[in-house]
Amino acid sequence: MLINHPLLGPRDSSEFIYLGDATLIDRPDPETASAQDWHDYAYLRDNPAGPHRELWFHEAGDRSWLVVTRNTVTHEITSVELARDVARSQGRSK
Amino acid sequence: MTSRYSGLRVIKEALTGHKGWRPAWREPDPKPYYDIIIIGGGGHGLATAHYLAKIYGQSNVAVIEKGWIGGGNVGRNTTIIRSNYLLDGNEPFYEHSLKLWEGLEQDLNYNAMVSQRGxxxxxxxxxxxxxxxxxxxxxxxxxxxxxxxxxxxxxxxxxxxxxxxxxxxxxxxxxxxxxxTVRHDAVAWGYARSADSQGVDILQNCEVTGFRIDGGVCKGVETSRGFIGAGKVGCAVAGNSGKLMSMAEMRLPIxxxxxxxxxxxxxxxxxxxxxxxxxxxxxxxxxxxxxxxxxxxxxxxxxxxxxxxxxxxxxxxxxxxxxxxxxxxxxxxxxxxxxxxxxMDGSPIIDRTHIDGLYFNGGWCYGGFKATPASGFAFAHLLALDEPHQTAKAYRFDRFATGHMIDEKGMGNQPNLH
Structure with missing residues (x-):
């Protein structure tokens, strides 16, 4: 698979480390979250067959985190964003 | 009823032009209702049906399979059997499985080529x-x-x-x-033949399209061959668990x-x-x-x-x-x-769900084949008696909430590292 890095262009997926579902960006608020919220965040996944937004780390490259939208049935990648931009647009700090 | 296989039978059929062989299982039409429906005609689902009939006396049982039986992971693995685990939650279960492998062929009257080559x-x-x-x-x-x-x-x-x-x-x-090692396809076929001969209906080309859940109770499954009612529904579709259980609006630790x-x-x-x-x-x-x-x-x-x-x-x-x-x-x-x-911890789940009458077997990671007999045995036990089998007590959904993970490799909640 080739991942079309927003800054570097197409890079081989073997340069990256896979973390998982991009909902991991939405960490519960430590001030208000219940134990159940943390359990659901840490352990439960939608695991869809189809488009999946997921976090990849460019370990052998510029060490940026990316949010890749990829179809889990065909492996087709439809969009690649910097995770930083995604997190900021969701209201995460700096 | 299926006739017994034996060396004598092979000789007899050889001398009479192999005209006496019959299909190893029937192709029945779905009945409107079964006491227990098992979703997934792979090794684990078919083993569950066999032990439900043989050990727990349940024969009003159906196994439903979207394609053909044995076409998923039981036909795709590297056929290894072993019980070399460290943790208490795992080792008695896998040792039970290995003991069942050792008696499998006599139990099923089927040559699964179980080879204890070490x-x-x-x-x-x-x-x-x-x-x-x-x-x-x-x-x-x-x-x-x-x-x-x-x-x-x-x-x-x-x-x-x-x-x-x-x-x-x-x-x-x-x-x-x-x-x-074991001849993997023969495991599916042997369990299927044995379950079928004990009255279990094996329904192939019958894809589940939804669950009928009424007031928190599962009443049956919608399929490509119509609605089938059930007292209990057991899901054994490892690999596709996420897809199937999303039809019951469940999110899994998988x-x-x-x-x-x-x-x-x-x-x-x-x-x-x-x-x-x-x-x-x-x-x-x-x-x-x-x-x-x-x-x-x-x-x-x-x-x-x-x-x-x-x-x-x-x-x-x-x-x-x-x-x-x-x-x-x-x-x-x-x-x-x-x-x-x-x-999330590299170990399986065999448990009830929060929906009454809906049971789950999955999360086998890449170790499902060796577990086939014990998984079927423990799932049959759970479905028949509503309590976990003693070798599978640790395989619960709530272990992530209670902190009783069974993490052989100590990798934490990072599934691709297990």
Whole structure:
């Protein structure tokens, strides 16, 4: 698979480390979250067959985190964003 | 009713033109209602049906399968059986499974080619030796067999290994003599034939399209062949668990990942047993047809495609070359992928769900094949008696909330590292 890095262009997926579902960006608020919220965040996944937004780390490259939208049935990648931009647009700090 | 298979029968059929053989199971139409429906006609689902009928006296049972039975992971694995686990939540379960494998063919009246040719986990460092001896002791405490072999003993049995590798010299091994391989397709067929002969309906080409859930109680399943009512519904579709359980609006502690397996061209006998590499992820055995059957790590990203990508092919072949350089002379014949339920702690789940009448069996990671008999046994126990089997008490959904994870590798909630 080739991942079309927003800054570097197409890079081989073997340069990256896979973390998982991009909902991991939405960490519960430590001030208000219940134990159940943390359990659901840490352990439960939608695991869809189809488009999946997921976090990849460019370990052998510029060490940026990316949010890749990829179809889990065909492996087709439809969009690649910097995770930083995604997190900021969701209201995460700096 | 299916007639018994025997050596005498083979001779008789040979002399009479093989005209007496009949299909090994029926092709019934769905009934409107079953006491128990099992979703998934793979090894685990068919084993569940067999033990439900044979041990728990339940015969108003159906197994429903979207394709043909045995077409999923039971037909795609590397056929290894073993019970070499460390943790208390796992080892009694897998040892129960190995004992069931040992009596499987007599139980089913079916030749599954169970071959206890032995398995060895190679040791490459002093700390790994300590860890493996500890594991061997845990196995023996649970009634399994384990034997530490020093380097000389490994050299005697496996002289062709690369003992003097600069990075990962082979310093010994942990052997389990009762481990080995099984003809995987025959496991599905044997369980299917036995379940069918005890009255279980096996419904192929019958895809589940939804659950009928009324007031928190599961009343049956919607399928491509119409609604089928049920007292209890058991799901045994590892690989596709996420897809199926989303129809009941459940989120699982599971990700689906693709695992590749490989077979070389047929060779004369070269490997006496199953060998696993201790410094990378690689396992290899030789099939009775002569092909070297081997595999390694999962590809590492969520996937429902039954095919993987080339970087892992390279990685697996590099690992093979590292311990067994002669494998480089064999040509790769085929490779394929299967979809694994990778759970958050690397261990399976056999449990009730929060929906009454809906039961779940999945999360087998890439260790589901060896577990087939015990998984079917424990799931049948749960479905029939509504309480977990004593060997599967730890395989609960709530272990992540209560902190009772069964994490053999100590990797935490990162499914692609288990």
């Amino acid at each position: 398995i060895i986990n190679l040791i490459h460092s002093d700390s790994q030796r300590d860890a493996y001896i500890r594991r061997g002791n845990a196995m023996r405490l649970n009634g399994a067999d384990a034997e530490y072999l020093d380097e000389a003993a490994v050299r005697k049995e496996y002289p062709f290994l690369n003992f003097n590798d600069a990075r990962f010299p082979i310093k010994g091994g942990l052997a389990q003599r009762r481990g080995g 990700e689906s990942h693709v695992l590749q397996a490989f077979v070389s061209e047929g060779l004369k006998p070269v490997l006496p047993g199953v060998i696993t590499f201790g410094a990378g992820h690689f396992y290899v055995s030789q099939s009775d047809k002569g092909g070297l059957v081997f595999g390694g790590d999962i590809d590492g990203y969520n996937s429902y495609a039954q095919r993987g990508n080339l970087p892992v092919v390279e990685d697996v072949c590099e690992s093979g070359m590292a311990i067994m350089p002669m494998i480089g002379r064999a040509r790769l014949l085929r490779m394929w992928g299967g979809i694994m339920d990778m759970s």
